[in-house]
Amino acid sequence: MNEDILLTSGMAGAVLDVVHAAVVVMDREGRIVLFNKACQELTGYTVSEVENRYPWDLFILPEETEEVKTVFSKLAAGDFPNNHTNYWLTKSGDRRLVEWSNTALLDDHGAITYVIGTGIDITERSRAERLIETHKIELENLVAERTYKLHKANKKLERMAHKDGLTGIYNRRYCNDTLEREIRRVVRDAKPLSVMLCDVDFFKTYNDTFGHVAGDECLKDIAGIIARTFHRASDMVARYGGEEFIVVLPDISAEEAAVLAENLLEAVWDRNIPNSSSSIADRVTISIGVATIRSDRLFEVASLIRAADQALYEAKNAGRNLVRQRSLNQ
Template sequence: MLAFSLVPLLPGERFSFVEKPAPLAATFVLLITVSTLWTLGLVVLVNQKLADALKTSKLFLESTLDGLSANIALVEESGGILLVNKAWRDFARANGIDPVRVSEGVNYLRVCGTETEYCAGDAFVFSEGVKSVLNGSKELFVMEYPCHSPSRQRWFMGRVTPFPGDGPKRVVVAHEEITERKLMEIALEKTNKKLEAITNEDGLTKIANRRHFDAVLENECARHARSGAVLSVLLLDIDYFKNFNDTYGHVQGDDCLRSVAQAMARCLKRPTDLAARYGGEEFACLLPETNLLGAVGVAENIRGTIQKLAIEHNKSQVAPVVTVSIGVVSLRCESQTKPDDILRQADALLYQAKEEGRNRVSFRGVPEDAYLGPGDSPVGAVKILWNNASSSGNARLDRQHGQLVDLANALLAGILSGDASFDLRESVVRLLRHVQTHFEDEEHIMREMGYPQAEEHAAEHGRLLQEGWALVRDDDVAGISAVGVLQHIVHGLVMQHMFSEDVKYYSWSRVVT
């Protein structure tokens, strides 16, 4: 072995035991070529396997989706539909739509945007929800909506969720019919409303019961404390009702209670007003955002309407028919005002009406109502009281103010009397014409005196007159509102403006002169 190893070192002829190797470069090229071919073959093999796996996965996904009852579509970022399931196509076909129009290759957002039927609004909202999930502003969008067919009512729940993965943004849109649940909800809601009505309704008279009245009063008290508006409450009692029951029996007594309750309820014109049976023969009314004059007007209407029912009551010491006594309180609620305090005030006024002879209205209002007092008629009327402290010192203006008070009191007496022959429109027009002349004279005097707020005061005059004439113009379409006249003309224009705003420049004139 050692000798074989030394042979190449001896001089002379060379010996060759093996072939001469190929050059190194050729060998390298050969290796690279073989490696590349092997790699390409491996890639082709892997890609084939991946394609087969992807095809298998897609088939599995499609078969899974086709097994679901929900209508499902895969939507790409641009809105194009990439994939829909069998339920999606079947739903389109069942509704007379070619499935091709709402399947792969169609822009789902564009389809929603071109919806022209009655559900176009819902389609727009849902398309915006899809966009919000696509752009990442929402992680989930859920919406319930009606989609009724000509033959039956249907409701659906649409749900949009992101499609998982690191590729392009896509979302899964699913629509599932929830008609059965929705119909159950509607039926349950109707049942609950019926139960609530039964719970809140007095069984005998079919108006609200005390429980409901107390709950609404508490809410209105809190709301009026926030708004600063005037809240009015009426408590009324049937005069000598025990004598009625003893004379005519409880069956007729119940009939009387029903008649009184329904007559009272008919006198309340606004949906926010509430009539309730408060207990026994006692009833209550809640009048939100109603000042004292408006409340007294309603109370007088109730009192007169019940008397006109002419329910015989031979044992009454007031009249031969059934009558009621009413206590009215109007106030501005504060954060510490309690409903019980309001009811105590109304109850005290009801007691006062009974003490003063029954079949009348007794009332108390907020500070700006201090110029109101009992009327001259024997039953519950009200009138504006003139106070010399309100004099301006100008003989002409004071005379006009006195005439204005007389006209307002005539208007009040006519409204509260319930006299069918009283011409309300004519009386309002007569008062407004007097007011217009008075305002013109007053503005002239204020400007001559150099009153700094003369123009603001004149602008207020214009607003008050505009509101007043608007009530008369409304009479061309419907009967003029007596309560509107009481609140906007008698209370707002006469009492508040004359007794609150005018005195401001009276005080200023006394200082400068």
């Protein structure tokens, strides 16, 4: 395209003025030779105010000047088309983010005569995108926070589902699940497994004499004594029903279990919870049935519990505040 045609053609100016995009035409040195209506509306400058001046002297932020000059130099050297985004300063001092698509015009000999920049004001779009991204991050954080809280609540509910509401120790359901796991481990590792069933002696008469509130406090007290006595990570203490408690002791032999059971009897005795309704002592006592098994094949939880229950029955019949024991060989 001939330079005279570009500069003198009213048609070119008219065409550029109806284009919604900002169009700026510069000579090889970077001086502005055409500045369409969209450019004027974007910047607030008139054609006469920008003609023969450099964009970086008028519109470009100081920190972006070198980058824009580099882009222009590449265009003037024949590296076109190219694209870049930068801020333009308006006459009133506002910043507008403009996305540029740049190319060049050549003369009949292939030499670059003009560089043309076509820009779209993406300020509002960019703000909207940033706002969306901010909301997205806030939403992700909110979801993560709610998920974490839900996870904690579920864990709490899970723990509550495993715990006895009165005493705070494990309940019968969790005990049975634990025993199922321990039975598989016993078979796999060929290690002993002992179980204790502990029953509060004369608890019905204790309740009748002192009332249910005192009875509940007594059960909580006994549960605490048992839990403090069996505190290995592998030990499991649970309320098995009413005034009955169970202790699961992995890797504990029959001989060791007998000693531990006697220690528990002594700990309850030493706690000295008054019980004038007892016919064997002036305090609350317990009876304990112990069962121990070592097996190389799977067996039912019920068989181990049944053996401990039979031993407990023997302790009760023998006078209470006693330990009786059974061993299972399978």
